[in-house]
Amino acid sequence: MKVLKYIGIGVLIIGALFAAAYFIKSNSKPPVTYETETAFRTTIEEKTVATGKVIPEDEVAIKPQISGIIGEILVEEGDQLQAGDLIAKIKVVPNEQTLNTARGRVSNAKIALGNAKIEYDRNKILVDKGVISSQEFNTIELTYNQAKQELSNAESDLQIIRLGSAGGSTSANTNVKATIAGTVLEIPVKIGDQVIESNNFNDGTTIASIADLSKMIFEGMVDEAEVGKLKVGEPLTISFGAIPDKEFRGELKFVAPKWNEEEETTSGVVQFKIEADVFMEDGYFIRAGYSANASLILDKKEDVLAIKEALLQFDRETEKPYVEVETGDQKFERRDVETGISDGLNIEIVSGISENDKIKIWNKTEAVKKDASNR
Numbered sequence: 001m002k003v004l005k006y007i008g009i010g011v012l013i014i015g016a017l018f019a020a021a022y023f024i025k026s027n028s029k030p031p032v033t034y035e036t037e038t039a040f041r042t043t044i045e046e047k048t049v050a051t052g053k054v055i056p057e058d059e060v061a062i063k064p065q066i067s068g069i070i071g072e073i074l075v076e077e078g079d080q081l082q083a084g085d086l087i088a089k090i091k092v093v094p095n096e097q098t099l100n101t102a103r104g105r106v107s108n109a110k111i112a113l114g115n116a117k118i119e120y121d122r123n124k125i126l127v128d129k130g131v132i133s134s135q136e137f138n139t140i141e142l143t144y145n146q147a148k149q150e151l152s153n154a155e156s157d158l159q160i161i162r163l164g165s166a167g168g169s170t171s172a173n174t175n176v177k178a179t180i181a182g183t184v185l186e187i188p189v190k191i192g193d194q195v196i197e198s199n200n201f202n203d204g205t206t207i208a209s210i211a212d213l214s215k216m217i218f219e220g221m222v223d224e225a226e227v228g229k230l231k232v233g234e235p236l237t238i239s240f241g242a243i244p245d246k247e248f249r250g251e252l253k254f255v256a257p258k259w260n261e262e263e264e265t266t267s268g269v270v271q272f273k274i275e276a277d278v279f280m281e282d283g284y285f286i287r288a289g290y291s292a293n294a295s296l297i298l299d300k301k302e303d304v305l306a307i308k309e310a311l312l313q314f315d316r317e318t319e320k321p322y323v324e325v326e327t328g329d330q331k332f333e334r335r336d337v338e339t340g341i342s343d344g345l346n347i348e349i350v351s352g353i354s355e356n357d358k359i360k361i362w363n364k365t366e367a368v369k370k371d372a373s374n375r
Helices: 002-027 096-129 134-163
Strands: 036-038 040-056 059-062 068-073 086-091 175-177 182-186 208-211 216-223 235-240 243-255 271-278 291-308 321-328 331-336 338-342 346-351 358-360
Touching: 040 271, 040 338, 040 346, 096 134, 216 243, 216 291, 235 271, 291 338
Parallel strands: none
Antiparallel strands: 036 358, 040 216, 040 291, 059 208, 068 086, 086 175, 182 208, 216 271, 235 243, 235 291, 243 271, 291 346, 321 331, 321 358, 338 346
C-alpha cells in the first residue's frame, strides 16, 4: 500500500512539473527585436490646404433697360454667345397714368403748334409786304419751329412708353442682348415673368448670367495662423472633387487684408479669403461652382537632414521631442533633438543626431502568430 501511495504521489509531482513547464512555455514571449533607420537628406515642403470653390473670373448679370413682361426667350443655359447676341424680348405694359399723361402732352403740343402756324402764316404775309420787320418775324418763326419740335418730342415719348423704343431707333430697349461673349450660366426668369429695369434706385431683374468659362479662379479660405506665410504670385495646385486623379496648376493672385466675418467657423477660427488663377488644360471642362481644394506651399527647404516623423517620441513632462539611438546590440540611448519644418511624413532635424546614427523604430508592431491547434 505504501508503494502504491508513493507511486501516486510521484505521478502527481511529475504531472505538476509537466503542467508548469507547459504553462511557462505557452505564456512566455520572445524578446522584442527593434529595427533601426538612419537619417537622410531630402527636400521638405510645408503645405496647407485651402477649401473653396472655382468660379468664373468675369461673370455678368444681364438686366433689361425697360420694365415689362418677358415675351420671348431665345437662348438656353449652356449656350455659347457672342457680344450683341439676342437673349430675350420684353413686352412693354405701360402704366395707364403715365400713358395718359403722354397722350395729353401730345394733344397740347398739337394745339400749340396749330396756334403757332396761324401766327406764322399771318406774319409771313406781312413781312413779305414790308409791314413788319424781319427781326420781328424771326421771333415768330422761332416760336413756330419750337412748337413743331415739341410735338415731335411728345410723340416720341408716347411711342417709347407704348412700345419701348422710338421710331427709327437702331436698338430697341425691348431687346435684351449679351454684353460679353461667354456661356449662359443661368436664366432665372421664364416667359410671362414681370421684370424691372436697372436704374439708379433698383438693381433690376436679372434676365441671364453669362461668363467666360475659359478664365476661372479659385476662391477659398485660409486660417490666420497660415495666411501670414502666403505670398502673391506663389504657385499652387488645385484639385476638384468632380475630376479625380487630376491636379491643375494655379497662381495665388489675392490675399484679403481683412478677415471675413461671414466665413468665421463655429470654433471661432479667424479666416481670410484668397483667390488664385486656375491654369486650364485642353480636354477638361470645369463648371462654375465646382468644390475645390488648393494646396499652397508655406515653406520649403532643400537638402536638409530629416527622419520619418513616426520615429519621434515626446517627453511626457516637457513634451520635447527625442529619439532613441542604438549604442550596441539592441541597446539604445535617448537623444534630444531640435526639429524644423515637416510635411506630415518627414521632419527636418536641426540638431541632435547625425546621418550615421541608427534610430530605433519604437512603434513598430508585430503580428502575433498562433498555432492552429491553440485556436
